[in-house]
Amino acid sequence: MRQTSKLIARPRLMNQVLQFLDEAPVTVLLGARQTGKTTLAQMVADIFEKRNRTEVHRFDLERAASRAALSTPEITLESLSGLVIIDEIQRIPQLFETLRPLADRAETPARFLVLGSASPGLVRGISESLAGRSLFLQVPGFAIDELSADAQNSLWVRGGFPRSWLASSDGASRRWREAFIAAFLERDIPQLGIRVSSETLRRFWIMLAHYHGQKWNASELARSLGASPKTALYYRDILAGGYMLRVLPPWFENLKKRQVKSPKIYIRDSGLLHMLLGITDMNTLRSHPRYGASWEGFALEQVLAITGSDNAYFWSTQRGAELDLLIFRNGMRWGFEFKCSDAPSITKSMHIALDDLCLKKLFVVYPGKERYWLHKKIEVLPLADCINPNVA
DSSP: OOOOGGGOOOHHHHHHHHHHHHHOSEEEEEEOTTSSHHHHHHHHHHHHHHHHTOOEEEEETTSHHHHHHTSSHHHHHHTOOEEEEEESGGGSTTHHHHHHHHHTOTTOOEEEEEEEEOOHHHHHHHHHHOTTTEEEEEOOSOOGGGSOGGGHHHHHHHOSOHHHHTOSSHHHHHHHHHHHHHHIIIIIHHHTTOOOOHHHHHHHHHHHHHTTTEEOOHHHHHHHHTSOHHHHHHHHHHHHHTTSEEEEOBOOOOSSSOBOOSOEEEESOHHHHHHHHTOOSHHHHHTSTTHHHHHHHHHHHHHHHHHOSTTEEEEEBTTSOEEEEEEEETTEEEEEEEOOSSSOOOOHHHHHHHHHTTOSEEEEEESSSOOEEEETTEEEEEHHHHTOTTTO
């Protein structure tokens, strides 16, 4: 029997949010719908309320009553103290302007925890109104360190959206993901003021699923779509802005080698990737041509859930040397390769990346359970070991 959502604590994220609330007047949780931001905020609120012996005020802007209460936001919010949670703030983006003077008050009687689906409008509002006043945290779906040790395959197949992973059957999980995709295209995108045909964007999304883990090629995708490269880029940015798509930037430096300068693209949630590719279970995944690419994207997202993506890149040369993930952390460079094989071995590309990029260490992440060394600086790791924050 699966765990219920109430029993799945998210201590890593909760501790981060609590730390941010101590450090800044406004904490902003960004991420796709249904990744558990509201549940996480409730868990944080319970701890914050007991720890500080103060009130918690909640406004869910999906509800008409909360929208009415904030029709005069200055009056409503200025008198509040303690913790103020504002959910789905993209429904009233003007609230960012209201939060600026409240965040600047010397006595800071209230801390604000703001939740919202990522969107270009949301990001602009924050950058214009809350610069220097807020801290940001991306909230992904479940990560493997938040679940039991044997959950790796189910998390890989179903993805990390809580309702997808917690579904009572594979069929129920697929139906939820299909409904999620439809709601995102037909409701969420229009609510952000974006006027794009839902069928066109769905077709583009499916096309990107087949390019998952590959370098971005606007011209090729545009030809397949029957549109211009500029339009393909616009559609890409819509999906990336909604946290459906990861655009991983390239790293390049003066190495006297021709290096790739186009980003790589990934469908961020493996369950949505499989839905778009028609993959129903682990058996069909193993026989699918995108099996290796699926593992690469899944493992990459799991690592970035721990390390963050602010200093994350991939590296590639025109002659074929490549590194799936390069992370700058604690003044050092850490490399990651994601191999979907039973026993990964060392490659020429690994040696080149290790030397050219001056890596502190290179981790080869695979679905197996054994941990072993290929080289004094190259270690093969199971995914569960790799996402331990003490590894890097």
